Amino acid sequence: MLTVALMACANKQARLENECLYSSRNAQFAFWSNIAEQMEVRLYDDAQTTTFEAVPLTKGDDDFWRAKVRGDLAGKYYTVRSFQNGAWSEESPGIFAKAVSVNGARAAILDLRQTNPDGWANDRRPEMTDPTDIVIYETHIRDFTMSPNSGVTHKGQFLGLAERVDYLKELGITHLQILPFFDYGSIDETKTISNNVKPSQTTSNLYNWGYDPVNYNVPEGGYSSDPYNPSARIREAKAMIMALHADGIRVVMDVVYNHTYNAEGCALGRVVPYYFYRMNADGTYANGSACGNETASDHEMMRQFMIESVCYWAREYHIDGFRFDLMGIHDQETMRQIRAALDEIDPSILTYGEGWSATAPAYPAEQLAMKKYTYLMPRVGAFSDDIRNALIGSPFDHERGFASGNPAGVKDVMRGLIACPEWSGEPAQHISYITCHDNYCLRDRIAVSAPEESQATQLRMNKLAQTAVLVSQGTAFLYGGEEVFRTKRGIDNSYQSPDSINVIAWENRSQFSDLYTYYRQMIAIRRAHKGFRLGAADAVKEHVEFLPTDNENLIIYAIKDLEGIDTAKSLIVLLNGSAKTAEAEIPEAEYTVLAHDGEADAQGLGLLRTNRVTVEPYSATILAQN
Helix, strand or coil: CCEEEEECCCCCCCCHHHHEEECCCEEEEEEECCCCCEEEEEEECCCCCCCCEEEECEECCCCEEEEEEECCCCCCEEEEEEEECCEECCCECCCCCCCECHHHCCEECCCHHHHCCCCHHHCCCCCCCCHHHCEEEEECHHHHHCCCCCCCCCCCCHHHHHHCHHHHHHHCCCEEEECCCEEECCCCHHHCHHHCCCHHHCCCCCCCCCCCEEEEEEECHHHCCCCCCHHHHHHHHHHHHHHHHHCCCEEEEEECCCCCCCCCCCHHHHHCCCCCECECCCCCECCCCCCCCCECCCCHHHHHHHHHHHHHHHHHCCCCEEEECCHHHCEHHHHHHHHHHHHHHCCCCEEEECCCCCCCCCCCHHHECCHHHHHHCCCCEEECHHHHHHHHCCCCCCCCCHHHCCHHHHHHHHHHHCCCHHHHCCHHHEEECCCCCCCCCHHHHHHHHCCCCCHHHHHHHHHHHHHHHHHCCCEEEEECCHHHCCCCCCCCCCCCCCHHHHCCCCCHHHHCHHHHHHHHHHHHHHHHCHHHCCCCHHHHHHHEEECCCCCCCEEEEEECCCCCCCCCCCEEEEEECCCCCEEEEEEEEEEEEEEECCEECCCCCEEEEEEEEEECCCEEEEEEEC
């Protein structure tokens, strides 16, 4: 029989993350509920047994229900349930479980210190002094590792991604944004690649992006070598992060606090029904996520949950940044408080997200973290669909963009190059991008909007569009695999398509080596020239101008008076979004040619002494004044 000491103490600083505090002497439990009439923890000897020891919890003045169980409970599992409205809720692992059984049904009790890989105590965030230095690369663990030509042993796993950090280092990126790797609900962890189950042996889909949260504060078991071992997924996620840090790459976690996989079946809905969600007047769940529910970040304890959760990942896993899915569902005040809390840990931790929602959230629009209000949330960034749509066309139609011959978006490309100051506040808050996991990848987007063009021309369009991203004053963001001309075979929403659709075909690196080299050199050019990342809105106003041209398909983007800022006196970027060669007049000087006609070299392609420049079709010319 377990020895239980009931506790009922007021603690106004109580934390949701302290649901289970382990020591070798006891385990302390604390669960929040403002409506429960009774609560209890059920202790299990293992993940499968049906026998349990029920531990009653005692309510404190702060609405936390507590108990202390003496003894060393390491290796045991627990669930919690609450009694309200005359009935007991279904069991759940609690809202802040830190370790779970396979498929996340029960929380596991363990000593987190025992989950640290060798060397973890010496792991440090790579140096990052200026947010405009950042180049983000987005990938999915399976996309990056599952190809037969990936060179990876641990395919589909945290450890597999850790095996290919050398590629990311060579490419030159600073931050790796990984699609959700918290515990999510759409994959059966007993049938994943970690258990040597082949797709032909199961009817279950083995692939999903992961935007269906179950346990927010535990790594996904499907990416572990052993999802039955609660420690393995934690240790291996940390090992992946440590490997990236060792090669100078920071890790951004894609977080999905805007909805849950199943409102009534998940912990948030079982422990305190309805509280963590926004509800319609008729008692149904509001659905700004278009996934069946939307969470209520404006509710005090949901806000506290979000703040504590990101801080937990930052502290325990050394996560360096957070990308917020459908950030427009959250309220601005929550995002400001998240930013402030992370600043106390490390001000260089990155925060940005999607400044929109799927449908209108059930909250006043002017208080939501929508893109147009980014300037009200200092140091919280938002993706710029402005520059995306202008460069390659909207994902909701098949029209061409500037980079594929449509001059209609010229002014919006120019706005994007200076980081859309009307909404971004500061340039680093403008996430400049053209593709991500959503919608078509770049190769497929160009193919559907310009199907009559040759592959050679489509490759030129690809380079031109990405050049604009990499010379923009905002934070540069690249979708993984674009540098090797990835295709998803025309699938524009591949969230549960098989590996054959989503995988990055690494053999393309040799077939399209010219494209890969161009991306790598453009990243190097950006990182070598501070003029492309001036860092402050006032500096952009002072140093950037667009030179006149009578060619509607040509943009001449000049960054001037850079003495003391850049090694170049000025930088001039000419972007030609047409099928014809363009002629342009620029200030007469001696220039080093950094890029021209689909080639790029941070050390220079040669010298140019003239005031007349020729820009080839669908290409960019970049000049640095000596």
